[in-house]
Structure formats: C-alpha cells, structure tokens
Amino acid sequence: MGPSKGASLQIFVAIFILALASPLTFASDPSPLQDFCVAINDPKGSVFVNGKFCKDTKLAKADDFYFSGLHIRKTTSNTFGSIVTPLNVAQMPGLHTLGISMVRIEYASNGSLNPPHTHPRASEILVVLEGILHIGFVTSNPDNRLIYKVLYPGDVFVFPVDLIHFQYNIGNVEKNTYAVAFAGLSSENPWVITIANAVFGSNPSINADILAKAFNLDRKMVKNLQSKF
Template structure:
C-alpha cells in the first residue's frame, strides 16, 4: 500500500511539474517600452535586456522611413525583402512585432521557400498577383496555396516553409507583419546547399536522393540572399 502511495505521489509530482513547464512563457513587458541599446554603460537592465533610460527615449527610437521606396529586383530570384525589425527600430525591443516590404519582379519574381523560426507572418498584397503557399509539418507535408490579388491577405504559420511567386506580368508589392521583433529567416536552398562550410555531399545525396554530381554542382552555385 505504501509503495502504491509513493508511486502515486511521484507520478503526481511529475505531472504537476510538466504542467508548470508547459505553461511557462516570456513575461509581459513590465514597462511601456525598452529601447534597445548596444552601449551597456548607458543602459538600464530591464526584463532581461539593456534598455535606454525611458526618460531619454525620443521619436527617432520608434521611427523608420522608406518603405514607400521600390526596391531593385534585378537579381537571381527576382525579389527584394526590406525588413523593419529591432535592428532598424530599436523601440521595437520587447514588443514582439515587425514588418517587411517585399518587391517582386514581373512574372517569375520569387521570394524563395523559407521559414521564420520565431514568427507567424501575415501578408497583404498591394500590387500585382501572387501565388503563395506553405507546407505543413511532417505529419502529412500538405501544400496549402492561394492566388492573391491587391487587398488580399494570407497567413503563414510560425516555422513552416512558405513562398510567394509573382504570376502577373507586372511588378508586385506586398507588406507583411511578423509576430517577433526579430523573426529570423532561413532560406531553404541557401541553408542546405550554400552553408559555410559545406554540408558533406554524402549527407545531401542520401537526404535528397540525388546523384552526388548534382549535389556538388548545387553546392558550387552562388545562392542569392534577397533579405
């Protein structure tokens, strides 16, 4: 009887601790804002970050200008992403949000398959026609796609591989909000075939079930970063 009671208590303790771990998350900010700074000598340590003294914050800490300017898309993938995250607006620190502008060349402009490891993305088309989609996780690797026109909105869930492709004969422009001050981006082809140092070709040959010569050829190419 005592053994059963001890086992029950142990099991309950494990379940309780697991529940606490599962519900753990970053705390909500404890101040209005936390303007990120690099010079820790003039910073105040708040919520795990060095921040400018709030009394010294000014409008420039929360401002960025230039998302109205079209970007050059004459590159190998035919697109350019202009990010506005905590690197551009230090006042975004701790606020969990950022934005990007994406310019696409006429038919064929591509924002290649990529992921944002720390953010969900919500995209709105301003100009042109985009074919967009994402792939679900390994449970079924299902492709979910949609053709978007100006004013249309589409969501790419956090961490999933997604893309946008201009299927119109004119340039396209989209804006996207992301649920992180620093969402990160992993462009699949660049990461797999353009890593530094290169991944052992035997690994990629087996993983992609390709001829080794094709793998080494892909690794020898220059992989354009459109971000």
Template sequence: MKNDGEFYLQHALAAYFPLRILKEMSSKLILLSVVALTFSYLALAYEPSSLQDFCVADPNSSVKVNGLTCKNPMQVQADDFFFSGLHLRGNTSNQLGSKVTPVFATQLPGLNTLGISMVRIDYAPWGLNAPHTHPRATEILTVLEGTLQVGFVTSNPDNRFITKVLQKGDVFVFPVGLVHFQRNVGNGYAVVIAALSSQNPGAITIGNAVFGANPAIPADILAKAFQVDKSVVDQLQAKF
C-alpha cells in the first residue's frame, strides 16, 4: 500500500503535466493568433483580390462604395478595357514644366478592382514633377526619352535622401507613401511611363497640400513648423 507521500506525489505529477501541456498549447495558440492577425492586417492594407473575372466601373451608378460599382457584365465591351492617348505628348506649358497623363479606373473602367494603373509623364527641359506622395501605391517607372534625376526621402527619423540620374531605358521604383520627385536634367524633352499598384493611387503634392490647403493652415502653425517668420509663410501661401 502506498504511503501518503507517494499518493500526493502521483496526484501532483498528474495535475502538473496536463497543466504544463495546456500552457504550452496556450502559448502556441497565442503566437499563431498574433501571426494570423499580422497577416490579416497586411492583407487589408492592399486592395482586395477580385472575386470575378472583372468589375468594369459603372460611372453612371449613384452607389457610393470604396471604389467603383460594377457595370452589368452583359453590357461590357472591348472598349471598357482600352485607352488611347499615351502616344501623345502632354502640355508642359506650366510653371513646373511637366504634365501627368493618368490611366486610372476613371479613364479605363476595366481597371476597376484590378489594383493597378499607369501614367505618362512629360517634362520640358528642366521640368519638374514636384515632390509628392502616393498614399495608396508603389510606383515604378521607366524612361522612354531624356535624362531624369529622381529621388525619394525615407521616413522619420532618418529622412535619408536617395537619388539617382536615369537615362533612356532605366527603371526606378518609389516605395509606397514616400515623398519623391522627378526632374528633367537635360536640354531636351523627357518622357516616362510609370505603373502604380492601385487603380486610384492618389497624389499629395507637398507644396500644394501644406501652403495651398483649403481652408488655409494657420500661418503661425506653419511658421513654427518650418522655423521661419510668418511673413515668409504668407508669401508662400500667396503662391498656392
């Protein structure tokens, strides 16, 4: 017959091992849950995959959704997937000397839900596509003509400036959300074609957003932010 010590030891071990196993399982479940939530967040950070062959945008629909509603598939035609015009030079007769010709879902309805778009950008000699961001897209471009200086700035706190001069046939990528620009550094015209990872990438031009906001950002806020006199801010806001 077992003594009291052996009896309590056996019961203690029997209670310990299941509890230990349960704790290990709980830890693994917590880890798996964290991983699952992380990947779920990443999946939600990009445009959802289409659940059908296509969803041609219906510009006449009054329904407001995050994107554009679908046209009746039986009414879809080849022209819904077609755009003509990127062979034409954009009008660069403006203060910056550049012109962006977009091909988004609004110009090419067949792009709706496909998560991609493109633009043609023309630059007069020394023309500039001013510093801006695309809040919803990565951008990759290739130079068709001319010589361009391109660059982007990394996020805080480093704010590292990464820049390169591109020639015809070169390719460069701008990570999503980062401030970037292109400038023609040649004496002739320059042209690029760029692809973006959203049907509606959005564009925030830094100067316009900061100094041309509507209604205007109070000048004293900008003066403190940029560490300049308020009169300097007034002059800049007057230009936008």
C-alpha cells in the first residue's frame, strides 16, 4: 500500500522547503527585507545586512543612489584594447541588497577584445550602443558548446550566470571602428574571473607541469605564457 494523501503532501512540502533552502536555487543576490540599505564603512550604530553595514534610512540621500560618468570615454591603451567601467556597490552604495549592477565596456578599434571571463555571481544582459561585436559564451561540461552572435547597435544578448563569455570588436578595419556597450548584471557585486589571468597569472604560479598536462602543452610554452601574465 502506498503512502496516504496526507503523508504524500508532507513529503512534497519537505522536498519543496529543502529545494528553497539550497543555495543552488538562487540566481542572484538574496532579496532584501527592507526598502533599501545604503552601504557604509562605519559600524557604529549601524545594522549589518548581507555583509555590509547600513546607513540609518532616515539619513539616506539622493546621492547614495546616484552616479555620473558613464558617458565619459576612457583610455583603452592595454593589451586587449578594451576597458570596463563598473558601477556596482563600491561606486553606488545604494545598490546594496538590490541585486543589480552595471558596466560600460569600450573597445578601442577593430580587433579589440573583452577577453574570456566569468561572473561567478551574476547573469549579464548586454546592449550594443556603437560598433559591431562578435560575442559568445560556452556551455558547461560535457558539451562545451559555443553559442555566439554578431551584434549591431541596438542589439541585446544575455550571458547566463558563471559561464565563460567574451566580446570581440569586428568593426571596419579601415575606419578603426570604436565600439561601446552597456551591460546589466544580477548582483550588486558580480565579480569577474578572467580565465587566462587566473590560470597563467595566479600568485603563486600553478605548477607548470600541471598546466602542461591540463592544456596538452609543452612545459616551456606554459612557462612562456606564465611570464606574460
């Protein structure tokens, strides 16, 4: 004889509660239980919420929820020819507990790249304002399938949480085409792991024999790559 209707309901409720309790069910930062929490560094007389101290809500002002400067073009004189300007809780304390942030990404010219990276705590939605970008992300093991697209101004694309993704400027070579995009992220502090930097530029360095075996490379090649990061 199978379990009674009441027992079956109890089992279902127990499984449902366990599922809600699992960290794997969260796709973004935990939801706040108050209107807002302006992050401050002073613990005196403050409430500690989600890892930061909160300003007294009666002292909150418009500037806590305001930022200006994402219209300013930045210098892109680096190896990749791109620059990311973040707007997260570090730049706007009013973002704390809201589970959102954004970035401006600039690509100096044709061939400039925002290299393969991941955001451990956030999905990302990107919109192109200027230029033409070849973008994509790679699915997890065992498929490791590349999903990619060419984006033009006004186009939007989503990168799922924690998957390796990139953007590459493929604008007109002769015109040395500049590109810019904005992206929203589902965390107040999504963080970023740039794959090549993490693997070949760790401190201290990962044993070259380990990387040589993992990437099927000659040990000298691994040492050469490590020297570049």
